[in-house]
Amino acid sequence: MTLRSRRGTHQVRVAYYDTDQARVVHHASYVRFLEVARVEFWRGHGLNYDAFEKATGLGLPVAELRLRYRRGARFDDVLDIETWTNKASRASVWLDSAIRRGGEVLVEGSVRLACVALADGKIRRIPDLVLDACLEPGHGI
Amino acid sequence: MTLRSRRGTHQVRVAYYDTDQARVVHHASYVRFLEVARVEFWRGHGLNYDAFEKATGLGLPVAELRLRYRRGARFDDVLDIETWTNKASRASVWLDSAIRRGGEVLVEGSVRLACVALADGKIRRIPDLVLDACLEPGHGI
Amino acid sequence: MTLRSRRGTHQVRVAYYDTDQARVVHHASYVRFLEVARVEFWRGHGLNYDAFEKATGLGLPVAELRLRYRRGARFDDVLDIETWTNKASRASVWLDSAIRRGGEVLVEGSVRLACVALADGKIRRIPDLVLDACLEPGHGI
Amino acid sequence: MTLRSRRGTHQVRVAYYDTDQARVVHHASYVRFLEVARVEFWRGHGLNYDAFEKATGLGLPVAELRLRYRRGARFDDVLDIETWTNKASRASVWLDSAIRRGGEVLVEGSVRLACVALADGKIRRIPDLVLDACLEPGHGI
Numbered sequence: 001m002t003l004r005s006r007r008g009t010h011q012v013r014v015a016y017y018d019t020d021q022a023r024v025v026h027h028a029s030y031v032r033f034l035e036v037a038r039v040e041f042w043r044g045h046g047l048n049y050d051a052f053e054k055a056t057g058l059g060l061p062v063a064e065l066r067l068r069y070r071r072g073a074r075f076d077d078v079l080d081i082e083t084w085t086n087k088a089s090r091a092s093v094w095l096d097s098a099i100r101r102g103g104e105v106l107v108e109g110s111v112r113l114a115c116v117a118l119a120d121g122k123i124r125r126i127p128d129l130v131l132d133a134c135l136e137p138g139h140g141i
Numbered sequence: 142m143t144l145r146s147r148r149g150t151h152q153v154r155v156a157y158y159d160t161d162q163a164r165v166v167h168h169a170s171y172v173r174f175l176e177v178a179r180v181e182f183w184r185g186h187g188l189n190y191d192a193f194e195k196a197t198g199l200g201l202p203v204a205e206l207r208l209r210y211r212r213g214a215r216f217d218d219v220l221d222i223e224t225w226t227n228k229a230s231r232a233s234v235w236l237d238s239a240i241r242r243g244g245e246v247l248v249e250g251s252v253r254l255a256c257v258a259l260a261d262g263k264i265r266r267i268p269d270l271v272l273d274a275c276l277e278p279g280h281g282i
Numbered sequence: 283m284t285l286r287s288r289r290g291t292h293q294v295r296v297a298y299y300d301t302d303q304a305r306v307v308h309h310a311s312y313v314r315f316l317e318v319a320r321v322e323f324w325r326g327h328g329l330n331y332d333a334f335e336k337a338t339g340l341g342l343p344v345a346e347l348r349l350r351y352r353r354g355a356r357f358d359d360v361l362d363i364e365t366w367t368n369k370a371s372r373a374s375v376w377l378d379s380a381i382r383r384g385g386e387v388l389v390e391g392s393v394r395l396a397c398v399a400l401a402d403g404k405i406r407r408i409p410d411l412v413l414d415a416c417l418e419p420g421h422g423i
Numbered sequence: 424m425t426l427r428s429r430r431g432t433h434q435v436r437v438a439y440y441d442t443d444q445a446r447v448v449h450h451a452s453y454v455r456f457l458e459v460a461r462v463e464f465w466r467g468h469g470l471n472y473d474a475f476e477k478a479t480g481l482g483l484p485v486a487e488l489r490l491r492y493r494r495g496a497r498f499d500d501v502l503d504i505e506t507w508t509n510k511a512s513r514a515s516v517w518l519d520s521a522i523r524r525g526g527e528v529l530v531e532g533s534v535r536l537a538c539v540a541l542a543d544g545k546i547r548r549i550p551d552l553v554l555d556a557c558l559e560p561g562h563g564i
Contacts, residue, residue, distance in 0.1 A: 013318075015314065015317060015318050015321070016161055016162070016167075016317055016321065016331075017161060017167050017169055017314050017317060019161050019162035020157055020158060020160050020161065020162070021157070021160035021161070021162065021164045021165075021216055022482050022484065022541055023162045024484075024544075026157075026158050027454065027484070027485040027488060028158055028451055028454040028455055028458070031450065031451040031454055032297065032299050032451055035297060035298055035299060035451070036295075036297050039297070039298065039358075048358075049298075049358070050357055050358035059445050061445065061447075061450070061492070061495070062450040062490075062492060063491070063492050064489075064490065064491050064492065065450065065488070065489070065490040065492075066487075066488065066489050066490075067485075067487065067488040067489075068486070068487050069484070069485060069486050069487065069488075071544075072484070072544065075162060075332055076321075076330075076331070076332035118445055121447075121494075121495065154459075156455065156458060156459050156462070157458055157462065157472075158455050158458060163341050163343065163400055165343075165403075168313065168343070168344040168347065169310055169313040169314055169317070172309065172310040172313055173310055173438065173440050176310070176438060176439055176440060177436075177438050180438070180439065180499075189499075190439075190499070191498055191499035200304050202304065202306075202309070202351070202354070203309040203349075203351060204350070204351050205348075205349065205350050205351065206309065206347070206348065206349040206351075207346075207347065207348050207349075208344075208346065208347040208348075209345070209346050210343070210344060210345050210346065210347075212403075213343070213403065216473055217462075217471075217472070217473035259304055262306075262353075262354065298443055298444070298449075299443060299449050299451055301443050301444035302439055302440060302442050302443065302444070303439070303442035303443070303444065303446045303447075303498055305444045306444075308439075308440050310440055357444055
């Protein structure tokens with residue numbers, strides 16, 4: 001059975017502070033790009049992450065992160081970050097992303113999110129409203 | 142009457158991620174350097190800022206910030222950040238800093254700190270233990 | 283004679299990584315917001331900063347920076363950054379900014395930019411195309 | 424045959440700006456910690472990365488990055504970052520790291536470094552002086 005993943009694209013423009021002295025975007029900047037794209041991916045599918053944290057006292061911290069750097073982005077580049085769900089369970093969700101400049105994939109990212117109670121950091125089950133923002137209706141998880 | 146300022150020096154080494162494509166340290170990085178130097182200035186004079194926040198529920202946010210950039214630091218430079226108190230009252234403390242490389246001043250910084258309750262962000266009077274970490278005994282504020 | 287300043291507004295959304303444990307935006311993040319707003323201010327008035335650096339070998343580094351923090355922005359806030367020219371000469375340009383959330387000014391910023399040759403860091407006169415992006419026609423500088 | 428890896432440990436103290444509103448270190452900060460630890464790992468084994476870039480015109484960009492987050496570090500924590508070589512060839516080197524607080528592993532990191540000419544970004548073979556800083560003598564690569 002294929003995963004009924006949702007999908008979204010967010011655009012960022014590379015700032016001067018994203019660059020380093022090698023004249024490309026510093027590799028840590030893409031971690032921030034992925035975070036922003038993830039929040040917008042969820043917003044586009046009905047999950048306001050800020051409201052989620054406030055309403056539930058839960059958070060979705062990054063438990064695992066993988067990045068593969070193919071080509072360096074440069075200052076002022078406009079990047080398209082496509083995000084989709086690669087795996088999902090009640091324990092964690094993997095969101096994958098492709099960061100493109102004009103169609104060319106520069107960086108591939110993959111993030112595993114867990115769910116924790118913000119008060120004590122303890123692991124919780126991922127609630128429906130998160131899974132419903134990551135997957136199409138009828139996902140059955 | 143001269144202000145009986147305390148004084149301290151903290152060293153930082155410029156990281157690759159501090160640089161930008163102009164091959165010097167990005168101007169925002171110095172703001173982070175000042176913060177680290179400030180925390181160490183206080184630690185050196187008996188104020189553990191982390192313990193302070195936890196014990197009192199107060200914070201010392203930056204209310205004003207001034208930086209003057211004379212020369213750019215570079216990757217792997219070792220910088221000496223000297224910090225001292227320039228003005229102090231129960232309402233706010235100005236900490237000044239000189240960021241030097243081998244004796245040469247690269248950047249001058251000045252930060253005004255207020256005191257707030259972390260729970261509601263409301264302004265509070267600066268407590269003795271903060272003033273005592275900024276000023277020599279007998280400051281009379 | 284009043285300065286015939288240009289004016290522009292750029293919007294940023296506060297990311298999770300912009301926050302700190304006081305649950306507001308870290309004070310260094312606004313330095314980055316100002317940089318982005320400045321580049322967009324220029325773009326809106328005919329100066330592509332990236333193309334400028336490449337075509338002229340010149341840069342416009344921050345020589346002085348002043349920030350006044352009134353209220354803290356929070357995660358997911360949408361901020362309007364208005365930028366205008368406060369002073370200008372062939373030696374330097376002061377760009378001022380007001381960072382607002384829904385009309386309320388949270389932070390005021392002021393940045394003095396110099397002009398340097400990127401190859402050697404030496405000071406240069408600010409060229410017409412920069413002044414023309416900061417000031418209305420007929421500025422006479 | 425086992426890899427004759429070198430090994431080094433570097434200490435960082437968590438700054439206030441490393442935290443986010445979940446009151447732990449933001450996941451992107453560890454990417455910066457790894458970079459600093461890597462530069463110090465090399466320095467401890469005879470490779471000054473700054474001098475290397477200047478002398479050879481080569482760089483060692485991150486081609487792949489993997490992080491596994493077990494527990495969150497907090498403001499003012501002192502972290503020990505142990506770094507060692509996990510795989511090495513003329514094409515790339517994998518450096519692994521364990522980020523510990525008082526013996527407990529908080530984060531595990533793994534970074535694959537390639538070698539490029541900084542002028543054109545083209546892939547180059549990893550030179551001896553890099554491999555010699557990553558591996559014990561007699562590595563035979």
